[in-house]
Amino acid sequence: MSSAFDSFRDRPCPEWFATPQLGVFIHWGIYSVPAWAPRGRSLDALFREDFDNVCTLQPYAEWYANAITLSDSPSAAYHREHWQGAPYANFREPFDKVSQAFNAAAWVDLFVEAGAQYVVFVTKHHDGYCLWPTDVANPHRPGWHSERDFVGELAEATRARGLKFGIYYSGGLDWTFRHTPIRNLGDMLACIPTDDDYRAYAGAQVRELIDRYAPSVIWNDIGWPNSADVPALFDYYYAAVPDGVVNDRWTGDPTMLASLQNPGKRARFNAAVKAAIQSGANIMGTPPHADFRTIEYGLGTPPGDCKWEACRGIGLAFGYNRNEIDADFLSHDELCELRRSVLADGGNLLINVGPMADATIPAVQRRALIGR
Numbered sequence: 001m002s003s004a005f006d007s008f009r010d011r012p013c014p015e016w017f018a019t020p021q022l023g024v025f026i027h028w029g030i031y032s033v034p035a036w037a038p039r040g041r042s043l044d045a046l047f048r049e050d051f052d053n054v055c056t057l058q059p060y061a062e063w064y065a066n067a068i069t070l071s072d073s074p075s076a077a078y079h080r081e082h083w084q085g086a087p088y089a090n091f092r093e094p095f096d097k098v099s100q101a102f103n104a105a106a107w108v109d110l111f112v113e114a115g116a117q118y119v120v121f122v123t124k125h126h127d128g129y130c131l132w133p134t135d136v137a138n139p140h141r142p143g144w145h146s147e148r149d150f151v152g153e154l155a156e157a158t159r160a161r162g163l164k165f166g167i168y169y170s171g172g173l174d175w176t177f178r179h180t181p182i183r184n185l186g187d188m189l190a191c192i193p194t195d196d197d198y199r200a201y202a203g204a205q206v207r208e209l210i211d212r213y214a215p216s217v218i219w220n221d222i223g224w225p226n227s228a229d230v231p232a233l234f235d236y237y238y239a240a241v242p243d244g245v246v247n248d249r250w251t252g253d254p255t256m257l258a259s260l261q262n263p264g265k266r267a268r269f270n271a272a273v274k275a276a277i278q279s280g281a282n283i284m285g286t287p288p289h290a291d292f293r294t295i296e297y298g299l300g301t302p303p304g305d306c307k308w309e310a311c312r313g314i315g316l317a318f319g320y321n322r323n324e325i326d327a328d329f330l331s332h333d334e335l336c337e338l339r340r341s342v343l344a345d346g347g348n349l350l351i352n353v354g355p356m357a358d359a360t361i362p363a364v365q366r367r368a369l370i371g372r
Contacts, residue, residue, distance in 0.1 A: 003288060004228070004231035005230075005231055005288035005289045007231070007235075008231075008234060008289040009289070011238075011289075011291070013245065013291050013292060013306075013307040014243040014244070014245060014291070016164065016216075016243060017118075017164075017216075017217070017245045017291065017292065017307065017348070018307050020342070020343035020344075020346055020347060020348060021116075021117040021118070021343070021348050021349075022114070022115050022116045022117060022339055022343075022348070022349050022351065023116055023117065023118040023119065023120060023166075023217075023309070023348055023349070023350040023351070024111045024114070024116045024118075024119050024120070024350070024351060024352070024353060025120050025122075025168070025311055025313075025318070025350045025351065025352035025353070026107070026119065026120070026121045026122060026154075026352070026353055026354075026355070027062050027122050027125070027313075027318040027319045027320075027352060027353075027354050028122065028131075028319070028320075028354065028355045028359070029062070029095070029122065029125055029127065029129055029131065029319070030088070030091045030092055030095045030127060030129050031061060031062045031063075031064045031065065031091075031125070031127065031319045032061075032095065032319055032320050032354070032355065032356060032357040033091040033094050033095050033098075033357045034061075034064050034078075034079070034082075034083065034091060035061055035064075035319065035320045035321060035322045035356065035357070036061055036064065036075060036078050036082075036321060036322055036323050037058065037059045037060055037061040037063070037064065037067065037074075037075060037317055037319075037321050037323060038057055038058070038059055038073075038074040038075070038323070039059055039316065039321065039323050039324050039325070039328055040059070040316075040328075041057065041059065041316075042059070042297050042298070042316050043058055043059070043060070043296065043297045043299065043316075044297045044298040044299050046058055047277055047299065048277060048278075051184060051185070051270070051273070051274045051277065052183065052184050052270065052274075053183055053184065054183070054184050054185070055067065055070070055182045055183050055184060055187070055188070056070050056072065056073045056074075056183050057073070057074070059315075059316040059317050059321065059324075060317050060318060060319065061317045061318075061319040061320060061321035061323075061354070062125055062126075062317070062318050062319030062354075063126065064079075064088070064319075065088040065126070065127045065175060065179075066126070066175070066179070066181065066182050068085075068088065069179070069181040070181055070183060088127065089141075092129065092144075094357065095357050096146065096147075098357045098358040098359075099146070099148070099150070099357060099358065099359060100148070101358045101359050101360075102148070102150060102153070102359040103359065104150075104153040104154045104156070104157035104158075105157045105160075107154065107157070107355075107359075107361065108154075108157045108158050108160075108161050108163065109161075110361065110366065110369060110370065111158075111163065111369075112161050112163065113369070113370050114369040114370050116163060117163060117164065118163055118164035118165070118166060118216065118217065119154070119158045119163055119164070119165055119166065120166040120167065120168055120217055120219050120350060121150075121151060121154050121155075121165070121166070121167055121168065122168040123151050123167045123168060123169055123209060124169055124170055124174075124205070125168075125170050125319075126170050126173040126174065126175055126221075126222075127175055127176075128141065128144055128170075128174045128175055128176035128177070129144055129145065129146075130144065130145035130146065130205070131145070131146050131150040131151055132145065132146065132149050132150065132151040132152060132209075132212070133145055133146065133147055133148075133149055134205060134208060135208065136201060136204045136205045136208055138176055138201065139197055139201070140176045140177055141176040144176060151167065151209070151212075151213060152212065152213065155213045155215075164216040164217070165213070165215060165216060165217075166215045166216050166217025166218065166219060166245075167209055167213065167215040167217065167218060167219065168219040168220075168221060169202075169205070169206055169209065169218065169219070169220055169221070170220075170221045170222060171202050171206070171220045171221065171222065171223065171224045171225070171249075171250070172192050172220070172221060172222025172223035172224060172225075172249070172252070173188070173191060173192060173221070173222050174193060174198065174201075174202070175191075177193040177195070177197070177198045177201070178191055178192070178193040178198075179191065184270055185269075185270065185273055186260055186266040186267070186269045186270040186273070187266070188222065189223070189256075189257055189260050189269075190257065190260040190261045190266055192222065192223055192225060192252065192257050193225055194225045194226060194252070194254040194257055194258060195225075198225050199225045199226055199229060202224070202225060203229055203233060206218065206233060206237075207233070207236060210236065210237055210240050210241070211240070214240060214241050214244075215241065215244065216241065216243070216244055216245070217244065217245050217246075217247075218237060218244065218245075218246050218247070219246075219247050219249075219294075220246070220247060220249050220250055221249055222249060223249060223250065223251050223252045224250045224251065224252035225252050225254065226252050226254050227250065227251055227252045227253065227288070230250045230252075231289075234246060234289065245291035245292060246289075246290060246291050247290055247291070247292055247293075247294050247309070248287040248290035248292070248293050248294055249287075249294060250287060250289075250290075251285070251287060251288075290306070291307065292306065292307040292308055292309050292348075293306050293307070293308040293309070294308070294309055294311060295308060295309070295310045295311070295347075296310075296311050296312065297311075297312045297316075298312075302345055302346070302347055307346070307347075307348075308346070308347045308348075309347055309348040309349075309350050310342045310347050310348070310349050310350065311349075311350040311351075311352065312351065312352065313351075313352040313353075313354060314329050314330050314335065314351060314352065314353065314354075314364075314365045314368045314369075315328045315329045315330075315354075315364075315365075316328055317354060318352045318354055319354045320354035320355060320356050320357075320362065321354070326364050329364050329365065329368055330368050331367075331368060332367060332368050332369075332370070332371040334368075335351065335368045335369070338351075339351075351369075353365050353369070
């Protein structure tokens with residue numbers, strides 16, 4: 001059966017990305033102000049051991065806005081104690097203030113010393129806050145973006161040092177459009193907005209990012225509100241950046257996603273996924289098109305027939321987590337060994353740094369990257 005993705009079927013992975021190498025991922029945003037999540041268990045361990053409460057217990061500090069909606073979560077308890085249950089949006093003002101210390105060149109100097117060859121910057125995470133002055137209006141939260149063009153400054157500094165620049169965009173979740181509390185995978189998929197306003201918004205923002213910054217990587221997350229829109233978006237991107245690459249997280253069946261809003265169907269979906277995980281089956285599926293496959297904290301196995309990339313934080317979070325201790329982070333030797341292992345198997349290692357709200361990269365993360 002023919003597909004709108006057929007035109008990409010024989011597209012080779014561009015040589016610059018196909019060569020095994022190190023990239024740096026950067027998660028930094030409003031969530032870097034509270035900067036807290038439970039520590040101790042990685043995401044892949046939680047999927048195996050406590051699937052029903054993955055998002056209640058996960059160490060991802062960048063998910064703080066969701067975790068505090070779950071009244072029994074450790075993050076909600078922390079939020080009540082330290083922030084008196086204030087709205088997440090209250091963190092915007094302090095972030096906008098302290099983030100002015102951002103120095104793109106200083107970040108890139110560190111990444112060059114670590115041996116990185118490309119950088120992927122989170123432009124919009126699930127909280128919907130944009131780190132560039134977008135002209136695409138958010139109909140639910142006007143002005144929910146930085147005035148300073150952090151994306152543009154980092155793109156310029158990265159390319160000035162000879163590295164490739166890429167962007168991450170949360171296409172599957174935007175909690176300014178829909179935010180039903182998420183405890184597990186079924187809840188997460190049910191939270192993907194599929195309405196026309198979000199389809200138009202996300203598509204326009206990614207096109208804006210392409211037009212302004214010509215990213216060498218578009219790293220979409222979670223999924224897309226409707227897969228029917230994706231081939232045209234890929235066409236637009238490849239025309240603008242012929243050697244650009246996209247990852248494998250663009251799936252979006254609006255009928256299936258809508259069905260998961262039914263509690264019974266969502267429970268059956270979760271039970272089936274949990275059983276598949278316990279049996280060792282691959283739950284990631286095969287996308288209709290991807291220039292590379294993504295493995296996050298060990299979730300998934302390296303494909304034998306496609307370029308792949310392993311991503312993880314230096315600790316157990318992507319965003320800065322003040323609750324983590326030094327023992328939670330990879331040492332420099334451990335990071336070097338991980339890099340050797342991934343590259344030897346043909347993959348790229350996309351190692352994440354999580355700067356503090358004032359753009360400082362914590363010393364424990366710097367030591368892992370450069371050994372001092």
